[in-house]
Amino acid sequence: MAAAVSSLSNLGIPDGDGGSSSEEEDAGPSAAAAAAAEQRREERLRRFRELHMKRYEACKLNSQEVVEEDKRLKLPPNWEAKKARLEWELKVQEKKKECAARGEDYERVKLLEISAEDAERWERKKKKKNPDLGFSDYAAAQLRQYQRLTRQIKPDLEQYEKLKEQYGEALYPTSDSLLHGTHVPSKDGVDRMVADLEKQIEKREKYSRRRPYNDDADIDYINERNAKFNQKAERFYGKYTAEIKQNLERGTAV
Helix, strand or coil: HHHHHHHHHHHCCCCCHHHHHHHHHHHHHHHHHHHHHHHHHHHHHHHHHHHHHHHHHHHHHHHHHHHHHHHHHCCCCCCHHHHHHHHHHHHHHHHHHHHHHHHHHHHHHHHHHHHHHHHHHHHHHHHHHHCCCCCCCHHHHHHHHHHHHHHHHHCCHHHHHHHHHHHHHHHHHCCCCCCCCCCCCCHHHHHHHHHHHHHHHHHHHCCCCCCCCCCCCCCCCCHHHHHHHHHHHHHHHHHHHHHHHHHHHHHHCC
């Protein structure tokens, strides 16, 4: 039997044990390659699922933003300012309730929370603000004039002391005091009054009142600008072209 096996091996014919070992060696690399391919496939599928979830989240967020933008477009244009104002008023009301519960004055608590820089900035804004909102009635115009004049007054302490020594308690009148004809203004005071009146007259002369519209006047213009131009032309050249204009109106122009 051993001689037969050796003869077969000499002829190059493998026996049964040698063939099985070579098949196992070939199957080993193929199984490892299949496992690696399967692992790569699972990795690609996982990345694909992640990309799909990200795409879904992006679509969801875009839809929500579109809905929110549509809501904002349907709101009034000053809704953000109104909302901020209402939120501020709610906070103020809550603060007032807390101060009332503690027995504190809300105005004092609010002033304690304001810094010196904010207070100075608000004071500067108040000074810059123009209180003159235009003509409303003659009483308001007279009040603004009085306030303007009183702001221009520069107190003369020396003159005040002299008057105090001269009149004594009579300098501080009461309801029973009679001051008519007792006060004699100084020359400087009269000069200040005259200078102020002249300044008012000069300023009043610069005002230009709107001319009333004449319904019976001829319409020789096509718009407001053309009407102004025609008025200027009439002012400067009207006396030279009056005869030509009359002839054209009568139809007797040559």
